[in-house]
Amino acid sequence: MDRIESAPVPAAAECGQPEGDDALNRRQFLGAATRLGGLVLALSLPLPRTARARSNPASAELNAWLSIAPDDSITILVDRSEMGQGVFTALPMLLAEELEVSLDRVAIVAAPVGDAYFNAANGGQMTGTSNSVQDAWVKLRTAGAQARSMLIRAAAETWGVDAAACRARDGAVIGPSGARLSYGALAERAARLPVPQQVALKAPNEFRLIGRGLPRTDTPAKVDGSAVFGIDVRLPGMLYGTYAQCPVLGGWPESVDASAAQGMAGVHSVLTLDRGVLVLAEHYWQALAARKALRVHWNPGPNAHLDNAGIRALLARAADTDPGLVARSDGDVHSALRGAARTFSATYELPLLAHATMEPMNCTADVRADRCDLYVGTQAQQLSQAAAAVPAGLPPDRVAVHTTLLGGGFGRRLDIDFIPAAVAGSKAAGRPVQVIWTREDDMTHDTYRPPALERVSAGLDADGRLVAWQLHITSPSVTARVAPPVVGVDASVVEAAIDMPYDVPNLSITYTRQEIGIDLGYLRSVSHALNCFVIESFMDELAAASGRDPLEFRMRLLDKQPRHRRVLETAATLAGWGRNAPGRHQGLALMEGYSSKIAQIAEISFDAGKLRVHRIVCVVDCGRMVNPRIVESQIESGIVFGLTAALWGEVTIEGGAVKQNNFDGYRVLRANECPQIVVHLLASEEDPGGIGEVAVPPVAPAVANAIFAATGERLRTLPLGRFKPRGA
Numbered sequence: 001m002d003r004i005e006s007a008p009v010p011a012a013a014e015c016g017q018p019e020g021d022d023a024l025n026r027r028q029f030l031g032a033a034t035r036l037g038g039l040v041l042a043l044s045l046p047l048p049r050t051a052r053a054r055s056n057p058a059s060a061e062l063n064a065w066l067s068i069a070p071d072d073s074i075t076i077l078v079d080r081s082e083m084g085q086g087v088f089t090a091l092p093m094l095l096a097e098e099l100e101v102s103l104d105r106v107a108i109v110a111a112p113v114g115d116a117y118f119n120a121a122n123g124g125q126m127t128g129t130s131n132s133v134q135d136a137w138v139k140l141r142t143a144g145a146q147a148r149s150m151l152i153r154a155a156a157e158t159w160g161v162d163a164a165a166c167r168a169r170d171g172a173v174i175g176p177s178g179a180r181l182s183y184g185a186l187a188e189r190a191a192r193l194p195v196p197q198q199v200a201l202k203a204p205n206e207f208r209l210i211g212r213g214l215p216r217t218d219t220p221a222k223v224d225g226s227a228v229f230g231i232d233v234r235l236p237g238m239l240y241g242t243y244a245q246c247p248v249l250g251g252w253p254e255s256v257d258a259s260a261a262q263g264m265a266g267v268h269s270v271l272t273l274d275r276g277v278l279v280l281a282e283h284y285w286q287a288l289a290a291r292k293a294l295r296v297h298w299n300p301g302p303n304a305h306l307d308n309a310g311i312r313a314l315l316a317r318a319a320d321t322d323p324g325l326v327a328r329s330d331g332d333v334h335s336a337l338r339g340a341a342r343t344f345s346a347t348y349e350l351p352l353l354a355h356a357t358m359e360p361m362n363c364t365a366d367v368r369a370d371r372c373d374l375y376v377g378t379q380a381q382q383l384s385q386a387a388a389a390v391p392a393g394l395p396p397d398r399v400a401v402h403t404t405l406l407g408g409g410f411g412r413r414l415d416i417d418f419i420p421a422a423v424a425g426s427k428a429a430g431r432p433v434q435v436i437w438t439r440e441d442d443m444t445h446d447t448y449r450p451p452a453l454e455r456v457s458a459g460l461d462a463d464g465r466l467v468a469w470q471l472h473i474t475s476p477s478v479t480a481r482v483a484p485p486v487v488g489v490d491a492s493v494v495e496a497a498i499d500m501p502y503d504v505p506n507l508s509i510t511y512t513r514q515e516i517g518i519d520l521g522y523l524r525s526v527s528h529a530l531n532c533f534v535i536e537s538f539m540d541e542l543a544a545a546s547g548r549d550p551l552e553f554r555m556r557l558l559d560k561q562p563r564h565r566r567v568l569e570t571a572a573t574l575a576g577w578g579r580n581a582p583g584r585h586q587g588l589a590l591m592e593g594y595s596s597k598i599a600q601i602a603e604i605s606f607d608a609g610k611l612r613v614h615r616i617v618c619v620v621d622c623g624r625m626v627n628p629r630i631v632e633s634q635i636e637s638g639i640v641f642g643l644t645a646a647l648w649g650e651v652t653i654e655g656g657a658v659k660q661n662n663f664d665g666y667r668v669l670r671a672n673e674c675p676q677i678v679v680h681l682l683a684s685e686e687d688p689g690g691i692g693e694v695a696v697p698p699v700a701p702a703v704a705n706a707i708f709a710a711t712g713e714r715l716r717t718l719p720l721g722r723f724k725p726r727g728a
Contacts, residue, residue, distance in 0.1 A: 065143045066095060068151075072171060072184035074099075075107045079117035080136075081127040081379050082110070082218060083406035083413070084637070085692045086630035089216045091136050093626050097209045098144025098202060100168040101183075108217060113381040113401040123483070126380040128414055128522065130594040130690025133626055137688050138201075145199040147190075154190035155181050204624070204685070213629030218405070230377035230404045231436060233364040239268055240284040241435035242291045243421045245276040245445050248300035248656035249518045253277055257295035264290045271428055278421050280429055284436060303517050303656035311516050311653070312349065315453040319474040324510030327473075327494040331506035336468035340459025343468075344545055348456070348534045348716045352651035353449040353523055354658075354666055359407020360442040361418035365425070366432040367392050372399045372423060377406035379413040387416035391423040410641075411522035414482075415447045443666060444658040447521030448651055450476040450493075454534045459506075464546035466557060469504045471497055471534065474512040475527070478520050492522065496531035496697065499592045501564045502539075502557035518653075524641060525696035528593045536589040536701035537716065540708060550588060550705065551577055564590060566682065567599040567619045574680055575601035575617040584614065587705025589698035594690025596622035600639075602702035603675075606710060609728025611721065613643065613703060615676040618695060623686035631691050635679045638695025644669040646700035647721035667721075 067075045076095055080087040088108050096103050111117050117125045119135050148168045155173035156163035158181065165176040172182045204210075221227035246252060256277055258270035266286035271278040277296055281287035337343055364375040365388065372392040378384045381401045389396040406413055418437060425433035437445075452475035459468035477490040489511050497509045523529075543553035551572050558565045568590050571577075580586050580603060588601045603615040616639055625631050648667035652659040660666040704715045711725040 068183050068187040070184045072182050077109050077111040079111040080132040081406055083409035087132045088218045090133055090626045093209045094140040095144040098141045099147050101171045110403040113385045125382045130692040133688045141201050145201055146195055149196050149199050150190040150193050151186050154186040210626050228404050229407045230362045233375040235432040238432040239280045240287050241278050241280045241425045241433050242287040243276050243278050244291050246298040248303055250301040250303045251298050253296050254299040255297045260293040261290035278425050280425050306656040307654050315474045315514055318512050318514035319453050322512040324472055324512040325489045327489045327511050328498045328509040333468050333470050333506040333508040336506035337459045341462045343459045345457040348454045350452040350530045352451050353649045354446045354651055355410045355412035357408030357412050361437040363419045363422040364434040365422040367426040375402045377404045379409050383416050387419045388423045391420045410524040415521050440661040443661045447519050449523035450520045452530045456538050466504050468506040470508045472510045474514055476515045476520050477513050478522050493527050496528040501561045501592050503560050525693040529697040532591045532697035533700045537704050540705045563597045563621050567597045567621050571599040571601050571617055571619040585706050585710035587702045589701040591698050593694045596689030596694045598694050600698040600702045602706045604706040609724050613675040617678045619680045621682040621684050622689040622691050623684045624688050632679050634691045635695045636677050639677055642696035642699030646703055648719050650719050
């Protein structure tokens with residue numbers, strides 16, 4: 001049985017006294033390892049340069065990843081949040097590979113907050129952009145190789161032999177005469193040795209774990225119910241909280257009559273906060289009932305008249321008046337369009353989307369005079385720490401973040417809006433407090449995916465070859481809200497567009513930032529989904545205009561992109577492109593994202609005017625795969641997520657309030673609507689690419705293109721599920 005500590009959830013008294021970031025991290029880690037039998041070997045890696053500059057050089061230059069105890073138990077810290085994507089399996093596999101141990105011998109602990117776990121690509125300690133394996137590919141293998149080297153040297157010194165004559169295997173070091181010492185027996189001596197700065201990593205042909213489809217380590221605990229998600233946390237004396245928020249996004253409580261609520265059974269207290277009203281009670285249902293008894297006069301703020309039509313008009317006005325910032329410019333697109341034999345233009349509109357995670361937002365806080373313990377499913381540990389420090393009235397280094405398993409993230413838990421109320425409640429009550437958002441809270445106060453208006457033009461020469469492409473994206477910026485110093489082109493808005501793989505000699509991508517007055521957030525695949533829908537839909541329009549098959553049209557533009565050609569050709573072969581059964585129609589889409597290449601072909605039909613998606617064939621080149629089973633699962637998950645959004649995803653705002661408040665109004669794909677999903681993973685010797693998000697974007701354009709093949713009608717807005725063919 002795999003041993004997993006997905007999140008240490010101790011009684012508050014077990015956490016110790018924090019003494020700065022590094023002391024806090026080490027104390028938590030050492031405490032956990034000691035309970036496993038006594039830490040005797042702690043290995044570490046140098047911090048990235050950007051993180052080192054922010055840390056205390058005397059105590060925070062090294063970052064602990066691995067411990068080995070005398071009883072041979074091995075503990076690996078995972079610095080990325082486990083939200084279903086498999087990092088509690090894939091990342092330990094990297095370290096265990098070089099350490100020469102099997103995965104079932106490893107205990108896994110969620111890493112504490114700290115600069116030691118800084119991810120330079122993400123700008124902090126956070127899980128996002130599908131780069132967990134990319135970030136860990138070298139550094140965790142290095143950690144394992146360092147440990148292996150130190151253990152071998154310790155054994156060689158014990159035996160008085162040359163270290164080169166010894167080898168590590170299955171949790172032990174084997175000497176030249178066949179003598180054997182376990183890692184646990186060597187750990188104390190190895191811990192006194194200097195950490196080697198240069199170590200040789202195993203060649204791919206030596207891998208014993210990497211590349212194998214091993215079972216996920218977190219599955220047993222999820223099956224038997226012992227896995228700890230944020231909503232499962234229980235602390236002695238804990239109160240439960242519900243948080244009332246203004247129905248209008250951005251509003252706040254102007255006056256509160258809590259007299260009826262405070263007299264109800266089990267109610268501890270009612271707190272009026274900046275943006276809402278928090279009710280604390282002995283049990284959750286008591287808190288929820290008391291919240292319903294509140295009489296709150298809400299100030300709706302500036303969004304009282306906001307609706308979808310107003311948002312569309314705002315984006316259109318900005319697109320009309322602002323030429324935008326240049327994100328990519330190749331050749332002379334304006335001259336090429338003027339000289340083209342034929343030109344084409346289209347406007348695409350993309351809606352607001354909700355994250356709709358299965359586990360609603362929740363947070364448990366335990367605030368004391370000199371420290372705060374935060375138990376939370378978060379994708380952003382440092383942001384969570386900072387968000388808790390302010391209401392706790394403590395410096396950030398007095399806040400310990402215990403990361404639980406996440407019941408869905410999709411980018412929603414990169415935000416920290418659900419954290420301060422729990423901290424404020426615990427500080428006021430003097431007891432641990434768990435605040436749980438209802439499903440309705442979660443749906444109506446999400447940080448939604450931004451809408452977008454995208455205008456695209458293209459020119460074909462006399463031979464029907466694409467010679468000019470101009471795309472103007474108008475959308476709010478998520479990054480500018482999260483990191484206000486960000487100016488200019490927001491990379492998270494132009495993703496997929498600037499990486500468009502087609503060979504077009506004259507190409508322009510421009511971006512106009514237009515805010516809409518509400519908080520927006522990152523959602524799985526971010527703007528890849530927006531831009532892929534536009535690019536791949538318009539590519540189909542151009543193919544039809546030039547009288548060419550959509551596959552052939554694209555292939556002519558991919559002579560310089562062998563990896564893209566390969567995924568597209570393979571997908572066409574597997575899907576039987578052009579050989580679909582009577583009544584079935586196909587559409588395709590291609591994309592590069594997160595350093596991975598992907599092609600999808602959707603097969604659809606209409607039955608009495610109702611759209612049915614029968615099959616989606618997906619081919620992926622994501623470089624080297626640590627665990628192909630996890631890759632395949634993530635691709636399937638992305639397709640289901642993408643099809644849900646393509647068919648049904650839309651947030652409607654009226655009078656500043658979101659109308660969809662549960663899954664009856666915000667549809668997710670049902671079991672009987674799920675198509676056959678065929679996933680083919682191409683072998684590659686390239687470094688790993690991301691896989692958690694890459695399968696989401698191509699779904700919508702592939703289905704929309706199949707709808708055109710079936711009906712001759714172009715759909716330039718989402719969602720697609722309400723479409724009815726003419727005459728149906």
